[in-house]
Amino acid sequence: NAGVMQNPRHLVRRRGQEARLRCSPMKGHSHVYWYRQLPEEGLKFMVYLQKENIIDESGMPKERFSAEFPKEGPSILRIQQVVRGDSAAYFCASSPRPDRGGNIQYFGAGTRLSVL
Amino acid sequence: AQSVTQLDSHVSVSEGTPVLLRCNYSSSYSPSLFWYVQHPNKGLQLLLKYTSAATLVKGINGFEAEFKKSETSFHLTKPSAHMSDAAEYFCVVSDLSGTYKYIFGTGTRLKVLA
Numbered sequence: 001n002a003g004v005m006q007n008p009r010h011l012v013r014r015r016g017q018e019a020r021l022r023c024s025p026m027k028g029h030s031h032v033y034w035y036r037q038l039p040e041e042g043l044k045f046m047v048y049l050q051k052e053n054i055i056d057e058s059g060m061p062k063e064r065f066s067a068e069f070p071k072e073g074p075s076i077l078r079i080q081q082v083v084r085g086d087s088a089a090y091f092c093a094s095s096p097r098p099d100r101g102g103n104i105q106y107f108g109a110g111t112r113l114s115v116l
Numbered sequence: 117a118q119s120v121t122q123l124d125s126h127v128s129v130s131e132g133t134p135v136l137l138r139c140n141y142s143s144s145y146s147p148s149l150f151w152y153v154q155h156p157n158k159g160l161q162l163l164l165k166y167t168s169a170a171t172l173v174k175g176i177n178g179f180e181a182e183f184k185k186s187e188t189s190f191h192l193t194k195p196s197a198h199m200s201d202a203a204e205y206f207c208v209v210s211d212l213s214g215t216y217k218y219i220f221g222t223g224t225r226l227k228v229l230a
Contacts, residue, residue, distance in 0.1 A: 004159075033217055042206060042220040043160075056215040091159065095216070103148060103216035109159040 002027065004094050005074075006108035013082050014116050021077040021111045025094030032075045033105060034067060037089040046090075049075060079113075087115045118143045118209045120190075122221035130229045135194040137224045139207035142188065148210040149190045150218075151181055155203045163205075166190060177201070202228045 005024040013019050025032050030051050035043040048056040049069035060067070064082075069075040079086055089112045093105035123138040141147055148167050152160040164175025171183045181192045190207060207221040 035218070035220075042222045043218070045217045045219070048215045048217055056217065059217075093160075093218075103210045104150075104162060104165060105218060106162075107152075107160040112157075 004092055004106050004108035006090075006092050006111050008111060009109060010112050010114070012114045012116065015083055016081050019079040019082050019086070019113055021079075021090050021092075021113070022074045023077070023092030023094075023108060024074040025092075026096075026106055029094035029096050029106070031095040031097065032069050033093045033095070034075075034077050035091045035093065037091060037110075039088070043091060046077070082113075082115045084115045087113055089113075118145075118147060118211055118219050120149075120207045120209045120219060120221040122205075122207050122224050124224050125222065126225045126227065128227040128229060129197045131199055132196050135192070135197045135201065135226065137192040137205050137207075137226065139190045139192065139221060140188050141190055141207075141209050143209060143212075145212045148212060148216075149181075149183065150208040150210070151175065151179070151190075151192050152206045152208060153203045154206065154223075160206065163192070197226075197228045199228050199230065202226055 032049045034046040037043045045059040047060050047067045064080045066078045089110045091110045093107045095105045119142045121140045146168050150165045151163040154160050163179050164173045166173050166183045174180045179194050204223045208218045211217045
């Protein structure tokens with residue numbers, strides 16, 4: 001059973017370009033979370049999606065950032081017109097069914113975005 | 117609202133000596149708490165979780181943590197450090213108000229000295 005797959009592992013963009021980060025959850029998982037880790041900081045929640053639905057985007061910046069999780073295919077985190085402050089590691093996690101019994105999230109290896 | 121505070125940003129121990137990484141939590145509910153480890157340029161790996169069963173939780177690689185409600189603490193310990201334990205450790209609480217998103221502490225970087 002493959003784990004959470006993120007690609008690319010490393011992404012370099014110039015200011016003003018678009019960045020597209022992909023996340024394929026573990027087989028059987030229909031819940032995806034995106035987190036951002038700025039240098040020397042902990043991870044911060046960005047968005048929570050189920051198939052075809054955004055459930056909670058309270059951690060997403062209001063502009064330039066969007067996320068989707070289509071019925072078929074990976075979840076995509078899109079950053080338009082990137083700026084240097086977007087440089088960070090972006091982690092995706094998937095979960096089979098979050099509940100009080102112990103919502104274990106399984107993390108991918110992350111995408112490290114560098115904006116020149 | 118839930119939160120976690122990791123009391124030490126850096127901890128150094130000698131190989132073979134005990135490890136103690138401290139975490140305090142704040143939660144309106146009976147919390148779900150986790151410890152994750154992150155090795156350099158890697159993803160996060162679950163070490164252990166607490167979900168209101170036994171207060172002493174055993175995890176992988178010899179780690180364990182004790183949930184103490186009276187102290188609102190969930191400290192991570194290991195009897196004997198190994199060089200391979202050098203990594204960043206995150207204490208995490210799950211937001212039980214609906215989405216179960218994770219709220220991370222700021223992390224503790226563990227250094228193991230030969």
